[in-house]
Amino acid sequence: MSDRFSAMLLRRADDALVLGHRLSEWTGHAPSLEEELALANLALDLIGQARALYALAAARGTGDDEDALAFLRSDREYTNLLLLELPNGDFAVTIARLFLYAAFADPFWRGLCASRDRDLAAIAAKAEKESAYHLRHSAEWLIRLGDGTAESHRRAQAALDHLWPYTGEMFEPEDDILVAADICPEPAGLRDAWNTMVDSVLEQATLTRPAEGWMQSGGRAGRHTEHLGHMLAVMQSVARSFPGAKW
Amino acid sequence: MEARTPLWEVFIRSRNGLSHRHVGSVHAADTTLALQAARDVYTRRGEGLSIWVVPSAAITASDPADKAMLFEPAATKIYRHPTFYEVPDAVGHM
Numbered sequence: 001m002s003d004r005f006s007a008m009l010l011r012r013a014d015d016a017l018v019l020g021h022r023l024s025e026w027t028g029h030a031p032s033l034e035e036e037l038a039l040a041n042l043a044l045d046l047i048g049q050a051r052a053l054y055a056l057a058a059a060r061g062t063g064d065d066e067d068a069l070a071f072l073r074s075d076r077e078y079t080n081l082l083l084l085e086l087p088n089g090d091f092a093v094t095i096a097r098l099f100l101y102a103a104f105a106d107p108f109w110r111g112l113c114a115s116r117d118r119d120l121a122a123i124a125a126k127a128e129k130e131s132a133y134h135l136r137h138s139a140e141w142l143i144r145l146g147d148g149t150a151e152s153h154r155r156a157q158a159a160l161d162h163l164w165p166y167t168g169e170m171f172e173p174e175d176d177i178l179v180a181a182d183i184c185p186e187p188a189g190l191r192d193a194w195n196t197m198v199d200s201v202l203e204q205a206t207l208t209r210p211a212e213g214w215m216q217s218g219g220r221a222g223r224h225t226e227h228l229g230h231m232l233a234v235m236q237s238v239a240r241s242f243p244g245a246k247w
Numbered sequence: 248m249e250a251r252t253p254l255w256e257v258f259i260r261s262r263n264g265l266s267h268r269h270v271g272s273v274h275a276a277d278t279t280l281a282l283q284a285a286r287d288v289y290t291r292r293g294e295g296l297s298i299w300v301v302p303s304a305a306i307t308a309s310d311p312a313d314k315a316m317l318f319e320p321a322a323t324k325i326y327r328h329p330t331f332y333e334v335p336d337a338v339g340h341m
Contacts, residue, residue: 032252034273034284041287140279 002061004175005117007079008184009060010069011220013053014080017070018228019101020046021235022088031091038137042098045130052123071239075222075229082219083166085228089159092145092152096159099138103197104170104190106131111185120183139201146205153206160202161210168215170194254303255281257288259295267299275300 023043030036054066064072083101088094109131112124145156171187171194173179179186202209218224238245252274258267270289275281281300290298309317321327 032274034275034288037291038283038287041291137283140283144276144280 004178005183006057006061008175008178009053009057009120011079013050013057013069014078015084015101015105016046016053017050018078018080018231019084019098020044020050021231022084022086023094023098025088026094035091039094042134042137045127045134049123049127049130052126056119056123067239071236075224075232077222078224078228078232079220079222080228081166081169082216082225083163083169085219085225085231086163086166087227089162090155092155092159093162095138095141095145096156097163098134099142099201100163100167100198101170102131102135102138103194103201104187106135107190107193108185108187111190114182115184116182135197139197142201142207143205146202146207156205157207160207164210165214166216169217169219172217172220252276255285255300256303256306257285258299258301259285259289260297261294262296267297270294272303273300 020043023039023046026039027036027043030039050070051066054069058065058069081101083097086093086097106128109124109128113121113128115121115124142156145152147153171191174184174187178184199209254272255275256272257270259270260267273281273284273288275284278300282298285298285300289295
């Protein structure tokens with residue numbers, strides 16, 4: 001049971017850390033000072049969520065500490081969604097990815113607030129407030145990009161079309177024993193809420209929902225795109241070059 | 248850029264303060280994004296419980312050249328400061 005619990009925590013922590021790191025890559029490159037700070041704030045929220053989950057996983061059985069879990073695992077040991085490891089692309093891809101994920105993560109965290117595991121429920125209570133803002137911020141931007149200029153509309157639609165095949169992975173089944181024990185919600189149960197949110201925002205953004213088709217998969221099993229290895233090489237280089245370094 | 252993202256003045260009501268105070272400004276396309284930008288730029292360390300954003304263009308400011316006319320006449324009217332009155336001890340704190 002504790003192995004299953006830790007594995008579930010690592011899936012969710014890896015999601016938060018990988019997206020948090022991607023958003024942090026905007027630092028120094030954002031389109032405006034205001035959005036620079038906004039993206040860094042979002043990144044810090046996500047990295048904070050990852051830390052809390054790694055620390056809980058470490059305390060409940062993995063044996064490693066949170067730094068080892070973040071910095072000393074290879075890409076094959078990461079179990080994040082493929083959607084979150086894709087490169088940032090332009091601002092439209094970054095915003096569309098954040099929106100598609102937040103529209104799932106926010107109800108998922110809300111479900112975790114009712115977890116029978118009280119430590120996890122406490123983490124969720126904090127994270128849900130953060131993910132609610134991630135959803136609002138990305139939705140408002142996506143509406144303005146889609147319903148903005150001809151170029152912003154074209155880029156937003158292209159971003160959606162590019163990311164859409166990666167959205168199915170979010171709804172892959174969570175560990176059935178943990179779901180049955182009311183420790184975490186079943187992702188498939190959140191699909192209706194996600195559809196409603198996505199359709200509502202896409203309509204306001206005058207964007208077209210891409211056709212349903214074949215969906216990418218593999219992240220939860222450690223089979224990643226070529227991009228994660230490069231990202232981890234950068235993210236982990238200091239920790240691997242100077243093991244145990246302190247400052 | 249400037250035409251599409253005008254300037255907004257940001258006012259924050261702090262935890263312990265009574266009224267909103269001017270803290271700075273942000274560029275944003277509309278009221279919704281201006282509020283979010285103000286939140287992201289000016290409340291990162293728990294500064295606020297409420298935010299106002301006001302289009303900078305909506306603020307009418309006094310002309311610095313009028314400073315002498317507007318403000319100097321008050322300087323010689325020290326009797327407007329309530330420092331000349333002796334308060335009987337029995338009154339206590341006023």
